[in-house]
Amino acid sequence: MSPPPTKLDGRRLRSERTKQLIIEAYLALAQELSPRVPTAAEIAGKAGYSVRSIFERFPDIRALQVAAVDYCFAQIAALAPPRGADGDRGSRIEAYVRTRGQTCERWARLWRSLVVNQGDSPELGARIRLARELVRDRMELMFAPEFAMMQPEERLRTLILLEALVDVESWERMREFFSLSFDDACHVWMQTIDRLLPKSSSEAA
Template sequence: MSVRPIKVDGRRLRSERTKQLIIEAYLVLAQDLSPRVPTAAEIAAKAGYSVRSIFERFPDILALQVAAVDYCFAQVSALAPPRGVEGNRESRIESYVQTRGQTCERWVRLWRSLVVNQGDSPELKVRIRLARERVTQRMELMFAPEFAMMQPEERRQTLIVLEALTDVESWERMREFFGLSVNEAYGVWIRTIDRLLPKSSSEAV
């Protein structure tokens, strides 16, 4: 029995590749021009396509923004998975801080543009909320032993404080307003998280 070769739709593949390059061009410009949203003409020039090519794939710039944010989420999930979940308290704090700090360092300008330009867009508001929820979920995973020692209300309040502490805006202020180096900013987060999270009796000694 012969097996028919799978047909590859070359036109569709090229269109998807063009779409990805447009998204990547938008991301580069959004980082460089933050918080201003790049224009269609700027995006087209950066991607090496016509403005018409952009609007053949995205109904408007807002749809392109949403696609770019989703692309970033996928990148973060692929490049910054939870590490060291089974480690001791010190290593888990350091692992969380380094992973979170690297993500903030890479995407801080895009995040600033996203927050400033979300306007009345339900799609962008949902993505901002989703990003914050993912951060809290990661903290719950990384610091599960410490949260298990807390009462529910104390756990909720501590999680709120930790989310605010390790927010992108917090990283941006440390790096740009206070002029801290990456390692200095890591140190601030590590020491503060260490004070906020409870220690077991063996660790407290």
């Protein structure tokens, strides 16, 4: 006789919970050890499981990295949904910058580790491209009125400049090298974005 469904469901839930705890342990260590990738033994110790438990759920550390990045994307989507896109120019710039700053503040070290250690992994490379595309998509949404005033070539150049401006490395330089506070770093981005985006005749007056 097959076991009752409730036992199977409970076992599956425990396995998924174990998988999540392993991912969270990897993320915590990746933040601490960046840019070095944590070893399986370090991850197991942090999670409170055996190394065997890790490889029962992930074929290798690279697969665990990919799962961790996907987990981060889900967290970012849940914690930083688009907001303020229908506000005036100043409020849209501030809303975008503060949300982006919070994301960089939380995930900068993990991003550094991901970029440094992507190697020849097409899966990690695809996640890096997706992350950058999401940044551009958010900018196009938040600054749609300004982009609408530009010709296609100018719009593309401005988008490239803005994407480089709000890169994680830019945030890290402001916070760590120049020792700016969170608010001061946001102010630098807001001021620069305001200068790069065109203004309507009423705003320029």
